[in-house]
Each structure stands twice: as structure tokens, then as C-alpha cells.
Amino acid sequence: MTEYSWLVPLPVVVPLFGAGLALALYRRPRVQRIISVVALSIVLAVAATLLVLADDGPLVVDVGGWAAPVGIDLVADRLSALMLTVSAAVTLCVQLYSLAQGEADGDEAAPVSIYHPTYLILAAGVANAFLSGDLFNIYVGFEILLAASYVLLTLGGTGERIRAGSIYVVVALLSSLLFLVAIALTYAATGTVNLAQLAERLPEIDPDVRLLLQVMLLLAFAIKAAVFPLSAWLPDSYPTAPAPVTAVFAGLLTKVGVYAIIRTQSLLFPEGRMDDVLMWAALATMVVGILGAVAQDDIKRLLSFTLVSHIGYMIFGIALASETGWAAAIYYVAHHITVQTGLFLVAGLIERRGGSTSLESLGGLAKIAPLLAVLFFIPAMNLAGIPPLSGFLGKVGLMQAGVQDGTPLALTLVVGGVLTSLLTLYALIKAWNKAFWQTPPEPLPDTKLPVGMVGSAAALVVLGLALTVGAGPLYGYAERAAAALQDRSVYVQAVLPEGGRGEGESADVARAEADG
Numbered sequence: 413m414t415e416y417s418w419l420v421p422l423p424v425v426v427p428l429f430g431a432g433l434a435l436a437l438y439r440r441p442r443v444q445r446i447i448s449v450v451a452l453s454i455v456l457a458v459a460a461t462l463l464v465l466a467d468d469g470p471l472v473v474d475v476g477g478w479a480a481p482v483g484i485d486l487v488a489d490r491l492s493a494l495m496l497t498v499s500a501a502v503t504l505c506v507q508l509y510s511l512a513q514g515e516a517d518g519d520e521a522a523p524v525s526i527y528h529p530t531y532l533i534l535a536a537g538v539a540n541a542f543l544s545g546d547l548f549n550i551y552v553g554f555e556i557l558l559a560a561s562y563v564l565l566t567l568g569g570t571g572e573r574i575r576a577g578s579i580y581v582v583v584a585l586l587s588s589l590l591f592l593v594a595i596a597l598t599y600a601a602t603g604t605v606n607l608a609q610l611a612e613r614l615p616e617i618d619p620d621v622r623l624l625l626q627v628m629l630l631l632a633f634a635i636k637a638a639v640f641p642l643s644a645w646l647p648d649s650y651p652t653a654p655a656p657v658t659a660v661f662a663g664l665l666t667k668v669g670v671y672a673i674i675r676t677q678s679l680l681f682p683e684g685r686m687d688d689v690l691m692w693a694a695l696a697t698m699v700v701g702i703l704g705a706v707a708q709d710d711i712k713r714l715l716s717f718t719l720v721s722h723i724g725y726m727i728f729g730i731a732l733a734s735e736t737g738w739a740a741a742i743y744y745v746a747h748h749i750t751v752q753t754g755l756f757l758v759a760g761l762i763e764r765r766g767g768s769t770s771l772e773s774l775g776g777l778a779k780i781a782p783l784l785a786v787l788f789f790i791p792a793m794n795l796a797g798i799p800p801l802s803g804f805l806g807k808v809g810l811m812q813a814g815v816q817d818g819t820p821l822a823l824t825l826v827v828g829g830v831l832t833s834l835l836t837l838y839a840l841i842k843a844w845n846k847a848f849w850q851t852p853p854e855p856l857p858d859t860k861l862p863v864g865m866v867g868s869a870a871a872l873v874v875l876g877l878a879l880t881v882g883a884g885p886l887y888g889y890a891e892r893a894a895a896a897l898q899d900r901s902v903y904v905q906a907v908l909p910e911g912g913r914g915e916g917e918s919a920d921v922a923r924a925e926a927d928g
Contacts, residue, residue: 416465420473420486422458423496423539426451431532438525445511448528452507452535456500459493466493467892470906472545481606485545485907490893491742492542495671498746499542501875502663502753503535505868509757510656512864526563534560534660541668545907547595547605547629550672554591554636557665558584564657565649580649587635594628601625608907611679611900626681630673630690637669639727640697643720647704650719651712651769655760658712662719663753667745670726677730678738678897690731691821698724698832705839711759711769714843715752718795721832722748725810728825732813738894740809743887747794747802747879754791754872761869762788762847767857771843775852783866785848787873792844794876796837802879805887807833 430451434444465471470489477483488496510527537556544550558581566577599605601621602613614622631642638646646666650658677686701721708714726748729741759769765781766774778785794801807829814826879886896902 427532427536431529435529444528452504459497459500462488462493481609486543487545509868516862530563583645591632608904633672647716659756694724694727702835735894737813739891742890744806757869771846774847775850778848792840797833
């Protein structure tokens, strides 16, 4: 497998190189568009290749030739490769949507010279977080995301966007500060931040210190993942951004936090001392989020609350700490990234066609824009978990894992998950009826929808359906990824094949000794 390891850094390097090139060519917006699409297409192709290769075992790259734990490792295993592939497909579709929107608007609503480099930097940050093999590099990935997302969130410079961006940045900085303190404490306690070496050393330290480190990391990641009660910032921050930005934020950024929780809980803290706390947090996230969604009369805010609510399903699967729970959670993350992003893109189309996202101002869209009605209805039913769609399959997997666990708390989560799904269906059907069936209070503007925007949103809707059609192979892949999480030695031996390398050894020296 080592002959393909050179592919691993490309999802990070290619967008960064593209961002620099796009910034240098800021006076040529058409060239910028080509660069961004080509870079993201390369990332998707590489990610899909890694998805296949990682099924035979993790691919590891020692950045700069310095071996772990001294150097920085990038690791593409089944979990990271799957997350990377789904995120690459989503970022490409959203970029195509934004390009069509910019062309239709004459690029007057946003500074294009900044947008394309920033978007590519965001893609690089997401890839870096998924592939990182040590805590500090995950932190670097998060900080890249923070810097890029703040610029994207405040594009246009309106007062509402600046206010929402300020809230987002304050919360993100608090999360980053907690994460940085947790990294410092982890290094002080173990002498390393390499994930594979931490998996070996953490069991040897004082259990109370280990619990403190676990709580600190969970708090930092829970803020980024919008887990209740640390989720209040999200519904006020996301809906104010342009539709493509809102879509990629909703689909991806919270899932980076969820990924970090999966990785650290399975690899570093398998003893499960915080599992009950995570279950209660999952239940509260589901219930509070969906009750907030039911109360909304704006499509974007409604979708923002459903986003929070469905994070609870993922945390539920993680808290079960079993192969079945992890497999269902991984599948559900892949499903939710695709479907939630698609719904936000369709919400952007609704706003463009109807002139608003307020359900009190919309109506009659089924008659004047039937394709738009279909594009909203399919992912809405998918999110609500209507059989046989991927949302239903993911939720059934989570419910089965909860029943297998058999504890009163797990069974309570199963009931909470079913009720949340029913309330999601109610909220989305109410939104669909008001936007597409009711008589509008005033005639809607006669605005044509750009073909590129409709096509990009339709591509994500089709991708969501593909997760249903290909549910067997995809769920099998998720099960194999979960089995690898359960057997931590797979990851540890891939990163530290000699059972832990000495301080200061380069990769070349380590390999020479192994060969000798």
C-alpha cells in the first residue's frame, strides 16, 4: 500500500495551491472559477481513490519524512476516507451552485476575488481535520476552518451578517481555546499529541487525569458539533449567510466536530466513562432541536434547528460505543452531510424564486415551480426518515444498536429518536405545505432559476438517493470502519509499525532499521 501513500496529502495540498493561485489571479474571475472547480474535482477523484485503497488498510504519510511521534502524520483509514469523499462531493456541488448564482447575479453580491481562495482554504481545512493523525494538527485544521468560515459568513458586509459572524467567531474561539488547553494538558500528562501514541500511553496515566482530558476534548468538539446545550449559536449564525455558504456550513462544519468525537472516543477513551453523559446530551440535542424546528416559520431557521436535532442521532451512535452503534453513526453522518446540504441549496432556490424564506410569505410554488417542489420534497422525506430512504436506514441501524445495548437509557434514546423523527416529518411537511400549496398572500416575483443552480441542487438530491440505492455496500463499508475503530491496534500499528519510534528518528532511519 505504501506506493499509494503519496495520494494522502493531496486533498490538503491541492486546495491550498489552488487558493494561492486563485488569489494571485484575483483580476481574472473566470480563471479563478476554473481553478476552484479543477482543484475540487481533483480532491474528489483522490478521495474516491483513497476510499477504495483504505478498505485494505490505512495509508499513512509522515509529513516531511519525520516519523511519528515527532513528525506530523496524515492517515487515511476507512473512516477518514469516507468522510473525505462525501465532503469532497458536497463541496464541489456547492461550488458549482455558487458559480451559477454568481454568474446570474453578475457577481455583484460578493467579492469574488476573495470568495474562491477562501472556499478552497475551507476545503483544505476540512480535509486536514479528517486526515490528521495528531491532536495539534486537528487543531490546525479547525483554525483553518475558523479563518475561512468567518470570511465566507460575512461576505457582503451587511450588518446582519457581521453580527452573526461575530457570534460565530466568539463561540469558535472559545472552542479553540478549550481545545488548545486540552492539547497542552494532554502533552503534559503523556508527552505526546500523536493519536496512535496517545492510544498506548493514556491507559497508563491516572484515571482522573484521563477523565479530565476526555471532558476537555469533548467540550471543545461538542461546541463545534453543536451538541446541546452548546448549540444555541448555530440557528442565529448560519441562516444569515449566502445560500451556498449556509449549505456547506450546515453540511460539513458540524460534522468535523462529530468526526473528532468519533475518533477520540474510539481511539483514546474506549473505556466509556462519558458514554452515559453523551447519551443524555444526545437525547437533549434531539428533543430541543426538533422542538425549535417545529416553532419556526422561516425555512432556513427551521433547517438550522433540524440540523441541531439530527446531530443527536450521531452522538447517540457514538455513545453506544459498539460496532453496530458506530457503524450506524458513520452511515448517518454520510447521509446527513449530503441531505442537509441539499436542503439548504434548495432553500436558496426557494428564496430566489419566492423572494423570501418566510413561510408566511410563500405559497403556490408547486404550481409555478414543480421541479423545485420535487427537489425539496425528496430530501425532506429523506431527512425525516421515510422508508426506504437512507435516513430511514440510518435511523433503523441506530435503533437496532440501542435495542441491542438494552439499557434503560439506551431504550429511552430509541423512543426519543422515534419521536424526533415524527416531529421532523411534521415540521418539514408543514413547511412544504405552506411554501408549495397554500395561496401566497401576495403574488410571487417572476424570477427565473439559473439552470446551474438547479442542476447542482439536483445533483445533491440524486446523491442522497444514491446513498439509498447503494445502501448495502456503503453500510458494509461503515461496518468495516466501525470494526477498525473497535480494534484500535489497526490504526496504531499503521502509524507506529515498530511499536513506537524513538524521539528524533526520521522515517527513513526507521524504515532502514526495519529493513536491516
